[in-house]
Amino acid sequence: MTGTPELSRGDEYIVFYTGGPYDGQTDRRISTDGTWESEITVLAAVDGKETQLVYASPVAHAVGEQVQVTYSWDQPDSEPLEALDERNDD
Numbered sequence: 001m002t003g004t005p006e007l008s009r010g011d012e013y014i015v016f017y018t019g020g021p022y023d024g025q026t027d028r029r030i031s032t033d034g035t036w037e038s039e040i041t042v043l044a045a046v047d048g049k050e051t052q053l054v055y056a057s058p059v060a061h062a063v064g065e066q067v068q069v070t071y072s073w074d075q076p077d078s079e080p081l082e083a084l085d086e087r088n089d090d
Helices: none
Strands: 012-018 026-030 040-046 049-063 066-073
Touching: none
Parallel strands: 012 066
Antiparallel strands: 012 026, 040 049, 049 066
């Protein structure tokens, strides 16, 4: 299929996260305005600490009647993750 898939207000779409701590996770979202979000901010526990991760650069495609949107981790716009050498893993 070529072109951009279409959503209507209230349609469900599947989100795939790539990169960063949410890599490989999926989510289901509902379109509130007939489009998908330009970026998603998720709150995640990384090594026991909550951090906000930004996923952007959506790429959408249709699989049958389902719209699937893949978001990539936007590390510069996300909160920094604790450096591995600063962890206390005793």
